[in-house]
Amino acid sequence: MNIAVCVKHIPDPNVPPQMDGKYLKREGIQGVLDPGDEFGVEAGLLLKEAHGGEVTLVSMGPAAAQEAIRRGLSMGADKGVLVTDDTLKGADALVTARVLAAAIKKAGQFDLVVAGVESTDGYTGTMPGSLAELLDLPQVTFAKTIEVTDGTVKVNRQTAEGYHVVECSLPALLTVTAGVNEPRYASFKGIMAAKKKPVETWSVADLGLAGEDVAIKQDVAGQTPAEERKAGEVITDDGSAAKRIADFLQEAKVI
């Protein structure tokens, strides 16, 4: 089975983020493959190992987003596609979905399109639904477990009070939670092999998109620092912290 996995290159979440004017700074900084997407790549690789086929990584971002694709390739994916274009700076979730949908259509025929439930930098959390609609695919989302048999995908879908079992026929779009598997580390061999794997770079024009397709319909009109919470006190536990916390609970009248 052929699988497309959406991946995003994001500013390293362990480094304090910087702004570049109105937007999050994405160029000239330390970037990583979104940790949430590692679970998508791993899900793709496990399905490929069980059912054969190829895993193609699809991404949109600045040129540096190649690094995220290389990382997925070094884990074992077969090839990559990066859509990069100056006009996409500040793209909203819908434009992102349109670009990824067009790239997936151009890249081939897929039984499954996989994405994380949300990105770690923007956490909009709705792009996969838009992508499913644009590709006319059913969606099985928030997967905690994945089972593919005889052309059907079945998942345990996380809910507020537990989980639902949801299934549909392939082709389909699947979103994975961070708990779905244990992403593998790239081996040295994998890192070397990744350097030779094909990565195509496409522009918006290469995808046949123009005008209204990529018109961004929301923009940052202004920004202000959030009202900070009252600066709290930080103490080091010397054996009396439990008493301090209990005092606090009494002041708050909860005990």
Next chain:
Amino acid sequence: MPTIWVYAEIDNGKLDPSSLELATKARELGDVEAVVLGPGATEAAARLGEYGAEIVYASDDQVYADYVAQPHVHALTELIGENAPDMILFAMNYDSRDIAGRLSARLGSTLMSNVLEIESVERAKTAIIGGTIIVDVALEGAPKILLARAKSFVAEPLEGGEATVVPVETTVPEEAKRAKRVERHEEAATGPKLEDAPVVLSGGRGLQGPDNFKHLEDLASAIGNTAVGATRAVVDAGWVPYSYQIGQTGKTVKPSVYIAFGVSGATQHIVGMKGAKRIIAINKDEEAPIFQISDLGVVGDALKIIPQLIEEVKSRKG
């Protein structure tokens, strides 16, 4: 006056309480109407009316409970075509996220999530970078699709509010019946609900293992009227059920006191608890980001402090 729609989620006949918060907010922006799809919808319409919805488009059809997202998008698209609302508000829930994403693509409408405040049909606010920067966003086109987290607004009934119920009579086509819910599992929790409890204790990786969650449960019993939650990392590791999860994917809590044990404070967790009135954090790492939003931070070992705190609370309560 612009027309503001509220998409009110219903599951097992239970109306999502966030829909009442959204209806209350919508009253400031324009004429309020609501859409509710699934068994129990007609009954729930009255409640939406009490919170300001003048018209409620409702269908009790089982198809909306059985299949994910696509039937809802089909019905919404027809309704929107006939009625042309200016804005549609969704809660940031599992089903609503799936539906809103698809709807945005179907209509070509821009979508904004994690909305904190709505100024008008052209302007809304969200927070970025761990909630440190508030961004004012200008929105174009119609209808705009907005998703807000639970408890972003306070639900207040409208005196004399009453809805006219308009039945949704569309036939959902076969091609929209694809992703099917075949089983439902609820993880029954004891004690107060996480979303409603005045005190919430949450555990993260710092608790080191599932067995230590039992100590948090003991502390919750000692304090009383207290619920226990967890970070995504801990839920993902299988230490506690999914229903414990607080954060972006997970629950939003707004208790009077929130105590974080061994929680570092990743953004996706913070968005689910930063509305707490008071925050206490206990973490071994003095650099943990959670300390930046805590009223009382304790650099120390949560596993040592929990039993001491249980004793302390018990003795003070007598």
